[in-house]
Amino acid sequence: MNKKNIEKQDFGKVVLNEIVGGDPKAKKQKKSVWKAIQIPVLAIITGLFIGAILIAATSETVYAAFREGFFTGLGQAFKEIGTAYLALITGSLGNPVSIVAALKSGDAAAIRSAVNPFLESLVQSTPYIFAGLACALGFRAGLFNIGVEGQLFMGAALATYVGYSITGLPVYIHLPLAILAGALGGAIWASIPGILKVTTGGNEVINCIMMNYIAYRITTFLLTGPMSRPGTGGMPVSPIIQKTAEIPQFFQTPIRFHAGFLLALLVAFAVWWVLFKSTWGLNLRTVGTNPRAAKYAGLSIAKTTILGMALSGALAGLAGANEILAVNRSMAIGLSSGYGFDSIALALLGNSHPVGVILAALLFGVLKNGATRMMVVSAIPIDIVTIIQALILIFVAAPAIIRSIYRMRKVKEESIATVTLSSWGGGK
Amino acid sequence: MAPILQLKGITKQFPGVLANDHIDLTLNKGEILALLGENGAGKSTLMNILYGLYQPDEGEILVNDKKVTIHSPTDAIKTGIGMVHQHFMLIPVFTVTENVMLGSEPVKAGDFLDRPKTADKIREISRQYKLEVNPDDRVEDLPVGVQQRVEIIKLLYREAEILIFDEPTAVLTPQEADELFLIMRSLVKQGKSIIFITHKLREVLDVADRITVIRRGKVVGQADPKTANKNELAEMMVGRAISLVVQKEVKAPGKIVLSVKDLVVADQMKQMVVDHVSFDVHAGQVLGVAGVQGNGQTELVEAVTGLRKSVSGSVDFGGTEITNASPRKITSLGSAHVPEDRQADGLVLPFTVAENLVLCTYYQEPFAKGVVLQYDKILENSISLVKDFDIRTPSPLTAVGTLSGGNQQKVIIARELSRPIQLLVASQPTRGLDVGSIEYIHKRIVQKRDEGCAVLLISPELDEIIELSDRIAVMYRGKIIATVNADNVTKETLGLLMAGIVPEKIESAPNGEKVVETTF
Ligand SMILES: Nc1ncnc2c1ncn2[C@@H]1O[C@H](COP(=O)(O)OP(=O)(O)OP(=O)(O)O)[C@@H](O)[C@H]1O
Ligand SMILES: [Mg+2]
Numbered sequence: 001m002n003k004k005n006i007e008k009q010d011f012g013k014v015v016l017n018e019i020v021g022g023d024p025k026a027k028k029q030k031k032s033v034w035k036a037i038q039i040p041v042l043a044i045i046t047g048l049f050i051g052a053i054l055i056a057a058t059s060e061t062v063y064a065a066f067r068e069g070f071f072t073g074l075g076q077a078f079k080e081i082g083t084a085y086l087a088l089i090t091g092s093l094g095n096p097v098s099i100v101a102a103l104k105s106g107d108a109a110a111i112r113s114a115v116n117p118f119l120e121s122l123v124q125s126t127p128y129i130f131a132g133l134a135c136a137l138g139f140r141a142g143l144f145n146i147g148v149e150g151q152l153f154m155g156a157a158l159a160t161y162v163g164y165s166i167t168g169l170p171v172y173i174h175l176p177l178a179i180l181a182g183a184l185g186g187a188i189w190a191s192i193p194g195i196l197k198v199t200t201g202g203n204e205v206i207n208c209i210m211m212n213y214i215a216y217r218i219t220t221f222l223l224t225g226p227m228s229r230p231g232t233g234g235m236p237v238s239p240i241i242q243k244t245a246e247i248p249q250f251f252q253t254p255i256r257f258h259a260g261f262l263l264a265l266l267v268a269f270a271v272w273w274v275l276f277k278s279t280w281g282l283n284l285r286t287v288g289t290n291p292r293a294a295k296y297a298g299l300s301i302a303k304t305t306i307l308g309m310a311l312s313g314a315l316a317g318l319a320g321a322n323e324i325l326a327v328n329r330s331m332a333i334g335l336s337s338g339y340g341f342d343s344i345a346l347a348l349l350g351n352s353h354p355v356g357v358i359l360a361a362l363l364f365g366v367l368k369n370g371a372t373r374m375m376v377v378s379a380i381p382i383d384i385v386t387i388i389q390a391l392i393l394i395f396v397a398a399p400a401i402i403r404s405i406y407r408m409r410k411v412k413e414e415s416i417a418t419v420t421l422s423s424w425g426g427g428k
Numbered sequence: 429m430a431p432i433l434q435l436k437g438i439t440k441q442f443p444g445v446l447a448n449d450h451i452d453l454t455l456n457k458g459e460i461l462a463l464l465g466e467n468g469a470g471k472s473t474l475m476n477i478l479y480g481l482y483q484p485d486e487g488e489i490l491v492n493d494k495k496v497t498i499h500s501p502t503d504a505i506k507t508g509i510g511m512v513h514q515h516f517m518l519i520p521v522f523t524v525t526e527n528v529m530l531g532s533e534p535v536k537a538g539d540f541l542d543r544p545k546t547a548d549k550i551r552e553i554s555r556q557y558k559l560e561v562n563p564d565d566r567v568e569d570l571p572v573g574v575q576q577r578v579e580i581i582k583l584l585y586r587e588a589e590i591l592i593f594d595e596p597t598a599v600l601t602p603q604e605a606d607e608l609f610l611i612m613r614s615l616v617k618q619g620k621s622i623i624f625i626t627h628k629l630r631e632v633l634d635v636a637d638r639i640t641v642i643r644r645g646k647v648v649g650q651a652d653p654k655t656a657n658k659n660e661l662a663e664m665m666v667g668r669a670i671s672l673v674v675q676k677e678v679k680a681p682g683k684i685v686l687s688v689k690d691l692v693v694a695d696q697m698k699q700m701v702v703d704h705v706s707f708d709v710h711a712g713q714v715l716g717v718a719g720v721q722g723n724g725q726t727e728l729v730e731a732v733t734g735l736r737k738s739v740s741g742s743v744d745f746g747g748t749e750i751t752n753a754s755p756r757k758i759t760s761l762g763s764a765h766v767p768e769d770r771q772a773d774g775l776v777l778p779f780t781v782a783e784n785l786v787l788c789t790y791y792q793e794p795f796a797k798g799v800v801l802q803y804d805k806i807l808e809n810s811i812s813l814v815k816d817f818d819i820r821t822p823s824p825l826t827a828v829g830t831l832s833g834g835n836q837q838k839v840i841i842a843r844e845l846s847r848p849i850q851l852l853v854a855s856q857p858t859r860g861l862d863v864g865s866i867e868y869i870h871k872r873i874v875q876k877r878d879e880g881c882a883v884l885l886i887s888p889e890l891d892e893i894i895e896l897s898d899r900i901a902v903m904y905r906g907k908i909i910a911t912v913n914a915d916n917v918t919k920e921t922l923g924l925l926m927a928g929i930v931p932e933k934i935e936s937a938p939n940g941e942k943v944v945e946t947t948f
Contacts (some may be wrong), residue, residue, distance in 0.1 A: 080892075286787070296767060298756025300754070
């Protein structure tokens, strides 16, 4: 009797602590946050470190300095690395000195160009957020949506069409319509492999890749044919969208920061809510984690799979629509710099969690934006940044490397609680 | 002679649970040590530490009086420790030989795998220890009992001296279990040493040389199987007296709740595995389906619960035709299902206990309003069920996959029995449970029956079937070859029926019910 009582009390306390993160557990909680982010953080640091070595090793001047003497060489190497990374940081986050100076001078144009690097990074991050969410949602539903790129193109095409062809609508109708058209385009394109998977058992990975090829060709055809801009002599670009379909930019040139970034945050919140707070999300996650138990629980695997693909595709379509409506304002063939493929990496880096995806997307945006600056300032090829990105991803995807570098203990016991990507490799 | 294995002060802390609390254990050469303990006592954790899957927080392991550190299963094998897992680690499409070779492939000159050599060695091992297998069979074609033998051969092939069996009999039929015991005996006779975990007290008394009992992570006592009896052991494990007999009053059956007529079900290979089966289950009645595993019970249950399409025939539940209806429809009509394979069908392992406790109902009030999940209600529900069903978990927000096997089963039972239901389909509801929990779950099933619920119980355990059932249908090769009244049937008769032999005269039921419904 007595024993039971004690147990009951303990139990209530445990639950309470879990919910409010009460103080006895505060320390543990902090530890577990660190646990969750330690691999990505260490991966970034390691990636930058190896990047530094590469910067030095590929620089002619460093070699020249080494020929003069070891320490001269070393000094030159550090100098090169310093300039490069400084350029990377100021190019992506801004230079505090010039920001302060601009603010003091009170000159609007100066202020704009001083804070632009940071805002431009956000602009660059926006499509990454959408695309990363697309992939993350797929993973949660047990689907390996490698077709984000194709869905992005189809979404962009539909959004462009709605954007330029319809006239005379007020902004508050036209803009949402164009955005939804983007989502719809992606959703339709993604549901095709979804439907193929449930009706024929066709592997979604293969089919998504094929759908990517088809999407490229279709958009090329559209842009050179039915959707080509009159008077360009067959250049593959679309007409410019109507003013009423534009996602607004907030500032004057050179700042391109636009409402699409805020939309991306909103959508990320919505994805989080759907995944973790709604029955739809629980359906998706149940099917994604254990299809047999999902069937037992009465879910329709077929319906849920198609829905999962469609939702994932809708997010991919939003990535495309965002680029058109907020940044480019017309569609061209070089619309995406591989956002669709990077999205897999983003989802992985962000542990398929919307917050993680946002952070990963910010990182990618910062690196991409800073890389341009780095190239200008220190003549370091932009490819170095691509290599750094790739290294970071390898370290995230193969955490054993990071663990052995930093001699971390294996955490086999916890592995059960992490997300399982049952569809990796595409199996059923 | 020094003991072959000594564990000293082994301690392992998991978030929220002290799974092992300074455990001392000795294993002598050539003996079978049985490890007894209730669900969640920490047996599997201790064995996983020994096998290098977990690292202890404290304590040391001595093999032949020498201190060893075991970081991985590879280390364990090197030290001579092998483990037969409850979930086999075999590759189904490989042959026995290939599975045994895996991980320690012998190569001939020129880098070719030396299959014949391994096959020969397997034959030698199987002769020496009476482990009958054919090295060239594909593993997926073998029955579970033989697959387990392959696991054992794998260990012997790697020259393991200490063998760990974690609930090996949970997946076996009683016949297969008896064969396993013969094998274990022959192993220890030839100098191997065995640690054996089971919840079945009969098995412990039959094969063990020594018994160590663990409760809540601590060793609480030793027992000698020659002098101990079941009740004593049960009490030692659970810490209170246990009644091993089910109290059940005779009740007149109510109206028909589940009616199955001429049901035919095929398996994946389009073989007819349920062959024109008909039966009724009445309100307030338990119909037990006995039979050696693999005689169509699994498919019968899947067809009744909507998990598998039937070929022909009909299923009627409380006046509604549910032939080939979706599981959700059948569930919403008031049926509950305890599935045979808990990890594959019954649970989503990475999800929390709370979420798993509403797996079939989360889309309904009060757990959802529209599409919005009501996590406070889900949590409240789980807190009360965890308490009612004595589920040992650090918190309802723990991932269900980290619970001990028995506690995972309790999560399913709690979920299914806590709903208002007219029909309960229970496949091996007490698989892997300790005696205390079995007692409790039997009570709950009988209570459901007394409330007027119809119960379809499938179990290969004759004791369980006889204790709980009002009537017993025996399945053999897809047919129900006899239906008998549970009050006046003996284990022997059932045993014969399960082997497909229908005795000339089966004692007829008092209510004049036709007892032998179909013959061949
Ligand atoms: N990986 C893990 N993470 C967290 N807790 C765990 C983990 N593995 C086991 N536990 C906890 O440790 C305790 C002991 O579990 P263990 O599996 O050793 O029990 P057991 O004696 O084998 O029980 P059963 O008879 O039910 O199999 C349980 O409370 C369980 O919840
Ligand atoms: Mg166990």
